[in-house]
Amino acid sequence: MTPRARARAEVLKDEAPFALECGRSLQGLTFAYETWGRLNRRRDNAVLLFHALTGSAHAASHGTGDEPGWWESLIGAGRPLDPARYYVVCANVLGGCYGTTGPASQNPETGRPYGADFPVMTTRDMVRAQRLLLDRLGVGHLALVIGGSLGAMLTWRWLVDYPDSARAGIAIAGTPQASPWAIALNAVAREAITSDPAWRGGDYESPGPDSGLALARMIGMISYRSGRQFGERFGRQRADSCPDRRFCAENAFLVERYLKHQGEKLTQRFDARSYVLLTRAMDLHDVADRHPTLEAALAPIRARVLAVGIDSDVLFDPTEISGAVQILKRFGADAAYGAIRSAFGHDAFLVEYPQLNTLVSSFLEGRALCEF
Ligand code: COA
Secondary structure, three states: OOOOOOOOOEEEEEOOOEEOOOOOEEOOEEEEEEEEOOOOOOOOOEEEEEOOOOOOOOOOOOOOOOOOOOOOOOEOOOOOEOOOOOEEEEEOOOOOOOOOOOOOOEEOOOOEEOHHHOOOOOHHHHHHHHHHHHHHOOOOOEOEEEEEOHHHHHHHHHHHHOOOOEOEEEEEOOOOEOOHHHHHHHHHHHHHHHOOHHHHHHOOOOOOOHHHHHHHHHHHHHHHOOHHHHHHHHOOOEOOOOOOOOOOOOOOEHHHHHHHHHHHHHHOOOOHHHHHHHHHHHHHOEOOOOOOOHHHHHOOOOOEEEEEEEOOOOOOOHHHHHHHHHHHHHOOOOEEEEEEOOOOHHHHHHOOHHHHHHHHHHHHOOOOOOOO
């Protein structure tokens, strides 16, 4: 699979070796990124936006005729991240497959794709790479750092590793530490990929481990939604194609067919090696890894923080998110918890725009947060 490069993504290369936490280095980085708005004269209106696991730099369209992005409703004229006010930067993450250096990139030392030889990376490496990109773009202090899911984990990491670098942070549906539950789900998804014979230790060319990646996505999709949402949306409905409605052996239920469709769809646009690498980085994610406790890690955060949890999220427990806010408050930080009420589950951060936009705008404008 070759992920389709977004036409609008800009490319920036940094030739210097980039040292990773694991002790290995990458021989220079390539970043694919997109921007909305302009950096103002005071250089104080920059927003760094982190995408989720299979996302890209294309968070929003750049005008008529352009493809909508994954956070279209949040970025644009009259929206919470209005380009007339903010300079929004979104880059494909390190290890991804939408233009930034990742396992499918060519290793300059061998002239071949890194494949399985791509080093293990951490969320610390990922934010440090984006710090480098911002330096190259002339951005120092940020008005805001924001992200959802993996993007929220990166937001927490940014706030801990660069405590004085942003006026505000918004972490949506993501925690400061990966939970054993999330690690377990990622482990099964990776197993699905690596046990596909086409995985070949990660050194495949085309075709890759499509059935393994599709299965990983199916597992992921179950955790991105909720039992209630599947119940309301599909119920026990059968697929019309099932000739014997009671005893059809395969794809009998709509929910089953839906998961299959989502799995197959991901194989058209995502690289299994990035899936394995990025889920591993999520598992390793723990902002307290160089601190005695989570409290000690969060204590130095100086930014105003909004952390948003989704009541039906079975992947990132909202009580862990509100718990982090409680810690911040105990240390005197200006922190708030925002709740999204939805049957959608984790994916509510990509769907429940009226609630999300109200929370983000209220927080940015310093208004009291309304509870939904
Ligand atoms: N059988 C087969 N296919 C079905 C189906 C069924 N019973 N029911 C719906 N579908 C298909 C639709 O035909 C449509 O196909 P297409 O995308 O190829 O056109 C697709 O499912 C619609 O997807 P759906 O999940 O229903 O969209 P949604 O409106 O529920 O969700 C988003 C919207 C934005 C959440 C979703 O599009 C998305 O981006 N998901 C990404 C999930 C993700 O990565 N989450 C982040 C985790 S970190």
